[in-house]
Amino acid sequence: MPADASQSAPLLEARDLSRPPLGPVSLTLGAGRCLAVTGPSGAGKSLLLRALADLDPAEGTVLFQGTERRTLPAPEWRRRVCYVAADSGWWAETVAEHMPADKAAWRPLMQAVGLSDAADWPVSRLSSGERQRLSVVRALARRPAVLLLDEPTANLDAEAAATVEALIRHALDDGTGIILTSHDPAQVDRLADHRLRLRAGHMEPAP
Numbered sequence: 001m002p003a004d005a006s007q008s009a010p011l012l013e014a015r016d017l018s019r020p021p022l023g024p025v026s027l028t029l030g031a032g033r034c035l036a037v038t039g040p041s042g043a044g045k046s047l048l049l050r051a052l053a054d055l056d057p058a059e060g061t062v063l064f065q066g067t068e069r070r071t072l073p074a075p076e077w078r079r080r081v082c083y084v085a086a087d088s089g090w091w092a093e094t095v096a097e098h099m100p101a102d103k104a105a106w107r108p109l110m111q112a113v114g115l116s117d118a119a120d121w122p123v124s125r126l127s128s129g130e131r132q133r134l135s136v137v138r139a140l141a142r143r144p145a146v147l148l149l150d151e152p153t154a155n156l157d158a159e160a161a162a163t164v165e166a167l168i169r170h171a172l173d174d175g176t177g178i179i180l181t182s183h184d185p186a187q188v189d190r191l192a193d194h195r196l197r198l199r200a201g202h203m204e205p206a207p
């Protein structure tokens with residue numbers, strides 16, 4: 001049985017997704033639902049998120065609201081299905097240069113993660129925890145329909161992690177579908193409606 005995090009029509013659906021050593025994996029995700037992908041280090045969690053975002057070549061079928069991934073140009077797909085790495089890249093000089101032109105889309109999010117002054121900061125000064133919080137802000141500011149969060153609080157202390165979890169909850173309330181990986185069972189309990197457990201690239205039945 002595929003892991004099922006859908007409530008109504010699926011936002012995202014994967015059928016027999018495979019990218020050795022990952023797969024085959026099948027799942028569905030509905031609007032406003034959160035699917036947690038768990039499993040030991042090296043189980044294939046990041047490979048799964050990257051395959052869903054079309055960042056690596058993969059076999060199988062992935063659909064966004066019934067539209068197959070291969071029928072859409074990659075940038076368009078990634079606008080809808082947005083992957084946020086645990087340690088994502090920053091290429092321009094300042095934080096603001098990575099954000100959309102509409103400041104209203106991201107100023108409140110920056111404030112929510114305790115970084116209201118960070119817009120003019122050079123990216124070279126960012127700590128790993130600041131980078132991680134701002135990566136989530138950067139992704140949410142573009143309002144993707146599906147957000148794929150790879151260990152979104154891995155570099156954060158409890159207080160900063162709570163601000164990111166609050167953003168995640170807010171996005172879920174707004175109807176965003178979220179798939180996250182986590183090594184923190186308590187976080188999975190707090191956020192996830194459904195779980196998918198991987199081991200050595202294969203789906204394990206939920207405990």
Ligand SMILES: Nc1ncnc2c1ncn2[C@@H]1O[C@H](COP(=O)(O)OP(=O)(O)OP(=O)(O)O)[C@@H](O)[C@H]1O
Pocket residue numbers: 020021039040041042043044045046047048
């Ligand atoms: N490009 C690649 N080609 C072949 N194997 C890869 C590739 N990238 C990663 N792997 C391997 O696939 C396995 C799964 O990697 P992945 O990064 O998805 O693990 P993970 O579950 O996210 O682990 P962690 O919890 O440590 O982040 C690992 O054994 C890794 O070495």
